[in-house]
Each structure stands twice: as structure tokens, then as C-alpha cells.
Amino acid sequence: MDCKYCRKPIIRNLTIVECLLPLAIYPEICVECQKKFQRIDENCCPYCSRQQSTKMICSDCEKWAKLYPEYHFQHTALYQYNQGMKEWIYRFKFLGDIQLASTFSKELNKAIHKQKVDIVCPIPLSNKRKQERGYNQVEEILKAAKVPYQLLLSKRDDLSPQSEKTKEERLKMSQPFELSWTDKMTDCSILIVDDVYTTGRTMLHAIDCFKELTRVKIKTFSLAR
Known part of the structure; x- marks a missing residue:
């Protein structure tokens, strides 16, 4: 092997x-x-899985909790976004090495299965970005992990990549997503999946798209944090 x-x-x-x-x-x-890769251990923020020295809520999540008092934060991540993970992401996303999608497939399958949700929803790419790259990296890691998913969200084309934005620019980013599929989304649980969680702004924009739906429980997950 x-x-x-x-x-x-x-x-x-x-x-x-x-x-x-x-x-x-x-x-x-x-x-x-x-x-090269460092797993997130139990000393992490209970809201976003940010690795730290204690299990206390991190400063970023304290701010988000004030802006989203109605949302019960439940984000899970597997790995720290260290130098090894940055290099892997760069090769996978920006150099087009799609074979790397299966690097963490067994761990992802096991971790997502533990979430016990009805629907897994990957963060989408805009049509323009997907055509340029050739694939959505989140969809590819889910396929490699044999995790069924549904494309519930779409993304506008008129936005620059997250990787080109500073932290401040990401935090100020306007809503880039819209709900594109609503059938059978009542009394269900949804897991929104991304490759990397940085500021949390992307995930919270995605969560906002579901807030008008009836009795829908949202959790979020990423490979790295």
C-alpha cells in the first residue's frame, strides 16, 4: 500500500x-x-475546536456568540492548520493534485459518521472558481471518504477567493451563499463541511441560509482549524 x-x-x-x-x-x-499533521486534542475551544491550552471558549467565538445568540455553536475539526496542513491544502487546492483527496479519507468517514446527521452539505465554490480549478475540494474529500452529500447551497461568481483576503476582509465579507435546494429539509439535521475553518465567517454565512427553515438543526465540520 x-x-x-x-x-x-x-x-x-x-x-x-x-x-x-x-x-x-x-x-x-x-x-x-x-x-507533518497535528491532530486537535481535547484542549480546544468547545465552540470551534480551535487548539489552545484550555477548554475555554476562545475570544473569536465569544464575539460570534454575541452576534448569533440563537445559534448553538457545534463545530468539529480534526487537524490544526499548521505548516504541514497548509502545504497539503496548497497542493490539493491550488496545484490541482486531486489524488490527495483520499489522504484523510478513513478518518473523515469515521468522524463525520459520529456526527449522526441526516444530510451532509459541502461548502460550494462559485461556478467560475470550480471551472478554473476543475473540482470542488470539499466535494472531493467527501467522495474519497465515501460520505454521501447533497449540494444545498450555491455561491455567487463575483467574489475573490478567501485565500486572497486578510482576516479583517473575511470578517467583513457580505453573504456569498444562497439556498438552492429546500426539499425535505424539515425536522432534519445538517452538517455543513469545509476544508479549513479560519475566522468562522464562511460557516456562519452558510448557517444563515438555513435560519428560516422549520426545525432544522445545523452543525459544522472541517478538516482543519
């Missing part, structure tokens, strides 16, 4: 358990590549 990141063969001694259950626990990436 080859590493999903560096493409080199994964060679190591297997335990008895791994021999009996290879498909369940065999790693997607090699030991050296695993060192």
Missing part, C-alpha cells in the same frame, strides 16, 4: 490486530507524513 500523500510504499511491521483487521485500521499515510 502506498502513502496517499508522498506516494511511497508504506512498509512496517504489523501487529496481530492489524493482520486480522487490515482494512479497518491500516494507515492512509506513512509515519513520516503523519508527523
Whole structure:
């Protein structure tokens, strides 16, 4: 089996358990590549999964909670947005290495399954951006993880990429999304998924699109925070 990141063969001694259950626990990436990524541990913000020294609510979420008092923040992320993750995102999103979509597929499948939701909704790209890139990176990681999803949102074309904006510009960004599919969205739970959570502005804009729906519970999830 080859590493999903560096493409080199994964060679190591297997335990008895791994021999009996290879498909369940065999790693997607090699030991050296695993060192590049840092999982978020229990000392994180309970609202947004931001890694910190305590389990207290972070300053960003305190501000968002005042602006969204009716929303119960439930964001889960797997990895810290460290240098290793930045390099992976750059290769995957901006260099077009679509094969990297499967790097974290087993972990994503397991983590999203734990959310126990009815619908998984990826953050969309505008039609223009998707044509330029050739794919929506969030859709691709969900496909690789074998997670069914529905495209409930659409995004306007007249916006510059998030990666080109400063933190202040992201926070001031106007609503870029609109609800494009509403069938059977009553009495259900929805998980909005993105690749990276930075300021939270993108997720909260997405959440706003569902606020008029009846008895819909929203949670959010990202690969990195």
C-alpha cells in the first residue's frame, strides 16, 4: 500500500490486530507524513475546536456568540492548520493534485459518521472558481471518504477567493451563499463541511441560509482549524 500523500510504499511491521483487521485500521499515510499533521486534542475551544491550552471558549467565538445568540455553536475539526496542513491544502487546492483527496479519507468517514446527521452539505465554490480549478475540494474529500452529500447551497461568481483576503476582509465579507435546494429539509439535521475553518465567517454565512427553515438543526465540520 502506498502513502496517499508522498506516494511511497508504506512498509512496517504489523501487529496481530492489524493482520486480522487490515482494512479497518491500516494507515492512509506513512509515519513520516503523519508527523507533518497535528491532530486537535481535547484542549480546544468547545465552540470551534480551535487548539489552545484550555477548554475555554476562545475570544473569536465569544464575539460570534454575541452576534448569533440563537445559534448553538457545534463545530468539529480534526487537524490544526499548521505548516504541514497548509502545504497539503496548497497542493490539493491550488496545484490541482486531486489524488490527495483520499489522504484523510478513513478518518473523515469515521468522524463525520459520529456526527449522526441526516444530510451532509459541502461548502460550494462559485461556478467560475470550480471551472478554473476543475473540482470542488470539499466535494472531493467527501467522495474519497465515501460520505454521501447533497449540494444545498450555491455561491455567487463575483467574489475573490478567501485565500486572497486578510482576516479583517473575511470578517467583513457580505453573504456569498444562497439556498438552492429546500426539499425535505424539515425536522432534519445538517452538517455543513469545509476544508479549513479560519475566522468562522464562511460557516456562519452558510448557517444563515438555513435560519428560516422549520426545525432544522445545523452543525459544522472541517478538516482543519
